[in-house]
Amino acid sequence: METPVQQIGGLPRINEPAPDFQVLTTDGEKSLTDYRGKWLVLFSHPADFTPVCTTEFMAFAKAAPEFAKLNCDLLGLSIDSIHSHIAWMRNIKQNFGVEIPFPIIEDLKMEVANAYGMIHPGAADTSAVRATFIIDPNGILRAMVYYPMSNGRSIPEFLRLVKAMQTSDENGIATPEGWQPGDKVIVPPAKTASAANDRVESGDYECKDFYFCTKSL
Structure with a gap:
């Protein structure tokens, strides 16, 4: 399927509209507009079936109920196929007993990865780095964090950050x-x-x- 993506030139910028997308995921077709009215944590990983990414996905899965309490959805991405994503999700459940409750984007053409600045040639030409984007209910990009491929993210920090931004907005x-x-x-x-x-x-x-x-x- 064709994936229309809003190209804004260079990296996306905080407090501006997040790049739009319409993509195929492990839960079917999704677009950024599907998440209007909710917070969204969009995060990329270099590849399926890799150890550091596996630990991150399990941590996001375990924290998913806490994100849900904050009206916040999770959405993963890597430059792998839907079939690879499904096989990896099944592998994680079989080997670690953790079920992945959120969708994963298929981004074989790297359109979403490029729109969000997830491809860093100094790290890899064909893999997305560990990038995390927090998008608010109005579709505005509020935070973005990049990690090297060699080191896993701290998922509790993203949970804390969502709570902090919501508190700032409300007060x-x-x-x-x-x-x-x-x-x-x-x-x-x-x-x-x-x-x-x-x-x-x-x-x-x-x-x-x-x-x-x-x-x-």
């Missing part, structure tokens, strides 16, 4: 390094000198200085 705040739900959040810096003075003197926040104030939600 108009930022989150510090390593933030977890329940931790204090960062109040956006004051935009005027008078507002900075008022903020520090108000006692409403915990301020180290006018530019660094935190609060509990």
Whole structure:
């Protein structure tokens, strides 16, 4: 099948529309519009039947219920065929007892991989690197992370990041390094000198200085 993909030139950019796609997956045809109204973690791996990728897919599978609680779907991709994906999924279930609950994109023509900047010639000309993209319910690309082929990703970090971005959107705040739900959040810096003075003197926040104030939600 033909796969229309929005080409935007170079790597996709944060806070801009994610490149569109219409693809064949292990769950049938999928398009980016199918995920409107939900968060989406789209992630690529170099190849099926490889050990590092297997550990990542099992970790994503085990975390899938936690992503679902956040209204977030998972979607994998590699430059392999549907038949290869299905065989690998069955192999993982047989050998490790883990069922892969999310679809995997067939990208034999590398159209989605190229649109999302997953192909890095310095790593490999015909394999997608370990790239992860987080897309919000409006189809806007909110985060992207790249890993080398030799090292697996930390799936709990992507779960944490989705929670952090949702909290920022809902409350108009930022989150510090390593933030977890329940931790204090960062109040956006004051935009005027008078507002900075008022903020520090108000006692409403915990301020180290006018530019660094935190609060509990």
